[in-house]
Amino acid sequence: MTTTAPAPTTTPTTPGADPAAPSEARREPNAGVVHGLYTEGSSIADTKAPKGPISGRWNQRKFDSALVNPANRRKLSVIIVGTGLAGGAAAATLGEAGYHVKSFCYQDSPRRAHSIAAQGGINAAKNYKEDGDSTYRLFYDTVKGGDYRSRESNVYRLAEVSANIIDQCVAQGVPFAREYGGLLDNRSFGGVQVSRTFYARGQTGQQLLLGAYQALERQIEAGTVEMFNRHDMLELVVVDGRARGIVARDLVTGEVETHLADAVVLATGGYGNVFFLSTNAMGSNVTATWRAHRKGAYFGNPCYTQIHPTCIPVSGEHQSKLTLMSESLRNDGRIWVPKNAEDCDKDPREIPEEDRDYYLERIYPSFGNLVPRDIASRQAKNVCDEGRGVGPKVGDFRRGVYLDFTDALQRMSAETVAEKYGNLLDMYQRITGENPYEVPMRIYPAVHYTMGGLWVDYDLQSSIPGLFVAGEANFSDHGANRLGASALMQGLADGYFVLPNTIRDYLAKGPYPKVDEKHEAVTEARASVDHRLQKLLSINGERSVDSFHKELGHIMWEYCGMERSEEGLLKAVDLIRSLRDEFWRNVRVLGAADTLNQSLEKAGRVADFLELGELMCIDALHRRESCGGHFRAESQTEDGEALRHDDEYAYVAAWEWGGDSGTPVLHKEDLVYEFVELKQRSYK
């Protein structure tokens, strides 16, 4: 690779950094440094997936994995951080199986985990509609939808267990939508041509999470799960190379606690909040996975961010979050902008049909408004960049396109539309003050989901033995782009069906020696947490935590958002470094560490985002191809579509922490396609 970069800048060390960073990660200073930013390490591989016919691999793995005698399970303990679909399902299931589980979340109740916000639905290859669906087709669509950057074995397993998920949830009483005959209803969702999405009006995530939450509460009552609400995991404890516990802060009393176990699971969700404005919950963070990364867990594909096409546009500077409207709206709503920029401030109802550009239907006639998210998002950006965006100007720019239900309202009656989409339309009206039954809605893309996350093998084990990662927190299954309704599927697949089998294998290979609270690794982890908290409180500078977060978000969106270029990414790295430097000199966090202190919570999270942001830019920089959620301006076809380079980049980028004063180390895991032929994705 050529080094067009400016002379290497040294990474400023982070004050308050963890004194217990892994020592084996340190490399020769600047040995083979690319771009002045990173080095390349040895390649890695997933060694756990069995070989042979893909449909038999998961059964084979389950058969091969060792068993634990029921009487011994009580003696084995597992820490699970996160109570979303992935963590909640895993804690309930491992509790049922008889292990001693400790479950953590930062909210006041596990029921509030961010999975609750998912609206659209969950995929499953049930083929209830007899429309040609099958496990293989769900597998195929997911690999293709992920732009061929996910693992075949993992994705096949996901498709395979998807049908069991629906059975499990129905048995728990999840009130899915039903037809008059009493059977389950389903619908189709962005990017696919079969009806395989199960839903509970616009509240699918809520209903699935309540199912898992109720199963979890049942285990809490039964005494198999110990629940720690309002606890923030701030450090991972690694003893003799194995994950053995966490350091967490009780957010009410401020007390810093150590929890030790035989294995640790992180199911802490995604890191989209690095952009400040996103559809994620305000507390969503990268802290748990980032702290684990600093302790040796590889971070996979950090730059793959999913941008969701149907969000409510920003209305002003004060805005704290963006609201998503389920993309199921694209089934019946039509997307357009005026053909002429002069019409952009007109009342849309007065723009005649011939002056409207239904650009998705025009460019992609066979998929129309149902093209996958990355394509729908980028085309919306393109038309706005051309000056044809609609809605109020924020800055000097209109960021919005119409999502129009007029035709649907004529075709189906207002009652039917209300039955199908009513709560979404009401939500839109509440937020914008406009009535979507009368005026076309306005939408714009927003950061929604992160396909990157900690690297895991087929067993969902990270590069630290004993540390498992599930749900959005891991990198697997979705490749460079996630199809709609597949994150809920992955969270529940991991939690209910995968982890309980793979952790068992790890636990059965124990027993692992008991760790003493006085062990050096434990005391060091605690000391580093105390040190960081004190440092954050003592700076007493001039700027609020939020002001740093907003500035970081702006840099990330501008240079590492929907479109990235070499020049922009290099600039972003410099900007982030100086922002991080200022943060540690000039942030103001008031209050004390020994009480509920929400500014202190935020400060710790933003500090970690400031480190992650740089790695995301470096990852985006090194990947000189356009792929799914990563669009490199330098790599496009003549008509502006994403151009992949499978010969060079068909790999997972797994990053190793390089130490506070070193550079990150890139390990490549080659992706081998035995069952799906790599094709340029085309929806034309």
Add this chain to the structure above:
Amino acid sequence: MNLTLNIWRQSGPSDKGEMRTYPVSDISEDMSFLEMLDVLNEELNAKGEEPIAFDHDCREGICGSCGLMISGQAHGPEVTTTCQLHMRSFSDGDEITVEPWRADAFPVIKDLVVDRGSFDRIIQAGGFISANTGSAPEAHSVPVPKPAADRSFMAAACIGCGACVAACPNASGMLFMGAKITHLGEMPQGQPERDARVVQMVNTHDEEGFGGCTNVGACAEACPKEIPLDVINQLNQDLRRALTHGR
């Protein structure tokens, strides 16, 4: 808009707490109520006064975290969550009082943050269907008639925010509990545990310090998810049935 806010400040559970007055200016009507508090908190932080603590997460009206008494009304003047309440519901010059939920079963932790752990304990007592993972029958083996599925869904929409309790003069948790009883009781899957569920949940409700229901109806009026009062009738019916079955 310019507004005057009277906000409850309480540094911890053992502190007495007091109302403090804060003027805010330049509030846009597109802000949510919580974004308005964010603006105030930025000002407080700049002045060296500790920001006001309040619970929130999704800011989309679905997680149930947020919840404030706004001028005496749970979540404020509209039927929605506090995060989805927008400043266009207020007028320039308004004086607004902001307090935490008040109920013995929801002790104050700090400022506007309360402990709603009692809701989780009610669910632990029986608000579930016992279905171990991996042993579920094929989903289509048990059809659920659409009207039952719809009613179940309507009740399952409860977000556990606690507004019903805060609005009730008796601080009763019956609407919350009735919603869960109805959600699970409408389905064939929920039948085996139906009697035990209601008895155990009601017992826990009373032990946690919630008050009894005297049919005031303030709960359903305040509920952001429009859970109807008849879930309380359902609860009472189920309870009577369970007691006559001798559970």
